Amino acid sequence: MTAVTEPAFDPDTCKFNWHSLVDAQRAIPEELRYWLTLPTSLTQALRLRSDVFTVEVLEQRRVSLALPIDGFSDGLGPCPMFSRKVLLKHGDTAWVAAHTLIPERSLDGGLRQLTQLANQPLGELLFASPGVSKGHLQVCATDRGWGRRARYLLNHQPLLVSEFFLPELIDYEHKRLTLLHQAHPT
Secondary structure: OOOOOOOOOOOHHHOOOOOOOHHHHHHHHHHHHHHHHHOOOOOHHHHHHHOOEEEEEEEEEEEEOOOEEEEEEEOOOOOOEEEEEEEEEEOOOOEEEEEEEEHHHHHHHHHHHHHHOOOOOOOHHHHOOOOOOEEEEEEEEEEEEEEEEEEEEEOEEEEEEEEOOOOHHHHHHHHHHHHHHOOOOO
16 A cells, blocks of 8 residues: 655645636735746746656546536536646655646547646646647635636646645745845845
8 A cells, every 4th residue: 555645735726715816916925926927837937946846646536526616617517527636846845736627528628648647747748738728817825825726728628727835835935035145146
């Protein structure tokens, strides 16, 4: 039996109160603004900061959601989806907890390979795919910090990616920027 790390934070996107990024701009703490508004690959940004970047899969399973998810599902009936929860880590330290939801119809529409990622980061595949689009940007505050989510269209099929920025990443980034400013004062 394989030991599974018990996450300190459950990145279930359905547990939080989400707001449009535009409406929440003024409430976003300065130290999180970069991460919450990053238009490019989060995976790439994390890899630039970590020489030991890893993905730990917490859970992969089929779920049926009946609640509405703004901009993604109407909640009028059960919607079968593939759910994947992961930690994006620097060595043994979790920096980001993420949750991806992919409707069964998207899997049938050509995204089935996303159920076979194992420890590969989803972001690398998304941002390497021609024609991928990202929209319906939302943010939320949690008891551990802030999260963001976006609806992606890959091969014209929707998927929802939620990313929660853990305090360990913010602390690391603060220390990194402090050292950078000390080394190169203005």
